[in-house]
Amino acid sequence: MKPEKLFEQSIQLNIAYWLDVFSKRPDKDYGELISELQNLLRAIHFGISTNSSYPKSTKLLARLQSFIEFSGTWHAWIPLVQKAIANNHQKDKEIECRLLNQLGALFWLDCQIKSALDAHKRAAITAKSIQNRFQLAAAHFGLCQDYWLLQDYEKASRYANNANTEFTKLGNESKPLGVIYNALGIVAHACLEYEAAEDHFKTAIDIHRKDGSFIELARSINNLAITLQELGKYKPALQFFSEAANLLSKTHNEMEKSKLEYSRASLHMKLGNLKRAKSAFNMVKTQDFNPYANSKLRSQINLNLGKIDKLLANEIIG
């Protein structure tokens, strides 16, 4: 066989190898795979550039989404997903909307909301055109998250309900339902409907505990803790924060860690545990957490740290 053909075969074998590695590994064990990031980027780079490997490479890309979130490396993957969309020479619509949904999710994680919204809208149009209900529901879920971040809760709520209805009808995969309940929870929380939010988050947690979705579980537990805090249920809120922190400590997702520590610190502050609050706020600010805390979060932290210092000074004087 000519080396060129042999190499094409190696590309296919490489994609099959990584699909196998990821099919055997639960989300929580991704830590060991962080050192493989560059090899994975290469696998996809070559895979999506070769017609014979293209479909399986896009499957691998989809399979890698949890890993991408776990490793906090969405920035590095955005150009590859864009290239995968451009290389869809067969114009496979199903692949196209899957990739668009993934691109939207990566943009969302990267806080590029306009680009996320654009990708999700395109995904929804493509999914509708081929009547792919799963991808349409996924696009609606993405749109729900985008609008939530844009504080358009009416639209966010509408898309969350659409996605929920569709996913429930499809009913064969639990993970999307878990993330949908989480989305319903954040929308309810944003609309100050804390009891409803609590119910949604609890449902999401139940689902994720069963399906082993690691990051999603941590995210929903964190959200539940925040909601319980609003309802004055401080003790269970602290317990849930600890559980989520424990789950996230195994990951490299510094953004989720920052968000969690920030929420936990706010609760400590509310409870008057000023030193613990201070140490938790400082934790968000320093070390590995630092580059991932967004500017709004950072200014809020500085404000809170100032308040704490003042309260601590008053305590000493008092």
Added chain:
Amino acid sequence: MSSPIIHNHETIQRAVISALRAWKKLDGTSENFLEDFLLVRKKRYEMAQHQPEVEFRTVTNQILSSCIDLLATQDEINADILSKRFQDGETILSVAHQLNLSPDQVNRRQRQAISELSKILYRQETKSKQLHAQRLESKLQPQSYSKLFGFNQSQTIILERMLDPDETWVIALAGLGGIGKSALADAVTRSAIQQIHFEEIIWLRVNNYISKEEPASGSWFFEFVIQQLASRLLPPDTPPTEYLEQIQILLKKAPHLIILDNLEIEHSTNELLLNLNNLANPSKFLITTRSRPSSESEIFIFTLNEISYEEVNKLLIHQAEIIGISNMSEDLSQEIKTIYRVTGGNPLALKLVVGLIAVLPLSQVLEDLINSQTEDVEKMYTNIYWKAWQALSLNSKKLLQALPLISESGGQLDQLQAVSGLSTKQVGLSVQELVTRSLLEMRGTLNQRRYGIHRLTETFLRTEIIKWKDGPI
């Protein structure tokens, strides 16, 4: 970050007393701000990212406070005395009265407390330095060389330039492919890390990201550098329009070392270097490049030449030992002049030649090399690679052609097996063969062995063997 100071107990204690006494003063000296301590410089850097207006005294006091908190876990009264005396500014008499001690006792305990506090600070500082060095080293790829030959002097010169706080902000290592530019940059960077000089180290492998379609102008490269730095240094919600300004602020605030590995800057070099110079100070840029930048640019250019005749001998013997043909060392030494003439003292070429000698008669290898001798280094490599390729077993060819799929961090044995389609036994033998021929490099640790190929090997495979048309990742 200035050069490290070797702290002894006496100097630390003097600095601690000075810092405690200055607790309420906003201005101060390098000593009473504890500026020699990495702990303080790091904290300043961290806080400045979010509170640009933060006072130096606040930072120093925070460090001292946390050390006093630690002291409290050992000796609560002594910690209390320090807090009252320096944080609250109370007199000895007042503290003595509050703690039911005599003024002499308070004085004695205060001296004891300062001594203990100095020890705590020293421990914290040592720990901080270790963690700092570990963190920065973890950002480098595993070493691809077991020993460097002929670079001792070069290493000293470049390290001096790198650590010099006053001049040379951009350093270029120029030289032919395979001459060892990246290995030297790696070795110097590792030495600099141990000196605790840089706050951050970022290694950008330029050829990993540029596609063939992109025009490689100076402004394109600069934009590439800014985007890469932004993705590593700035919060993700930073608008792209602010990248340059924010990066400039960070790089001006604390010394970062940015390595641009394999930068091919034949066009618009001056424009790029001018831009890098504007970002530098106190941060530095270390560039490895095949083409020597123009002398108009304000940079320190270090040209890596082929290694000397004596070093060639040492390298050949070392390499022969590594691949298990040390019995041929004598023959090699006798032919060293010929080998030196045809490879020009180029380390990678020398290693490849030793690899060939492991399987082919020395006379045949030398004859072939003499016949295909060329002034063009790229052609020389292609010739040597072709000879090495032709001398490989079928299974090793099968494995080698697949290795552009493995990144520079290397792949594990099971991935090598998967991509080659070979059995466990076959892949083991092929790995051994390729390592012996210097076509495969062992990386990683003893517990987690990884394998990868040199960039020139990858270029040969892409252009000559698999004929890959798409640009590199």
